[in-house]
Amino acid sequence: MYPVKKSIMMYFVFIAAALLLFEFFCDECGATSKAPQIPREGHGFSRIALMPFLSGRLQASDQTIAKPLSKTLSQLTFDDQSLPEGSDTTMNRIVYDALKHRFPERLVPADLVSATYRRLSGNPANDTPRKLAVGLGEVLGADMIVVGTVWRFREKGEIPENPASVGFALYLVRVETGQRLWHDSFDGTQKVLSEDVLGGIKQIGMGLQWLTVQELARYGVKSMVKTIPLH
8 A cells, every 4th residue: 555655645745846837837827817917028218307387287087088288288187277386396396306306317307307308398288298298308308208287285374274285296208119118196185183083194194284385285196106117
């Protein structure tokens, strides 16, 4: 009986080893069932630039658009007409600082981008974010351009019932093809404590303080920039 038992044991050992080898060599066999990913060769780049922020919204969360970057600048929309002057400049600075932290050696300086952009833009009826991003990248010699739009930038009021609120979006464009590689948006208003006692405010690490609109924007930018699929 001993030889029989030994043969059975060796059979199961052989099967187990075969299964391990199959899993090892087919580690990525199920990748096609996942959400579409950016091709691996699209991750590398040498220079990235942040195009000056646009004021307005390209697409609403409940009304997605197939090619939002192909809309003209004259088609940008707002939640209301009270976007404070300079909101685009402030958002540009916040996003630039975050990109500088992540890509310190490859981010094109803001003053060079601004001077170049002024020579390219000027016709809201014909200019599109995609056209401007590609043109800007070609002149700067950048592989990637980050396009940002802001449609709400409301500072907190004197009472908790008027908290800070900000809405903005970021898009990553490959200059060579004009392809949108990535997109994310942040549309947030800090809730009053009576609505969210130790809930979302604590969970996102804001603590129990009332944030300024810039603090809220920095939180949103930080959480978004770290997900940009570049290495």
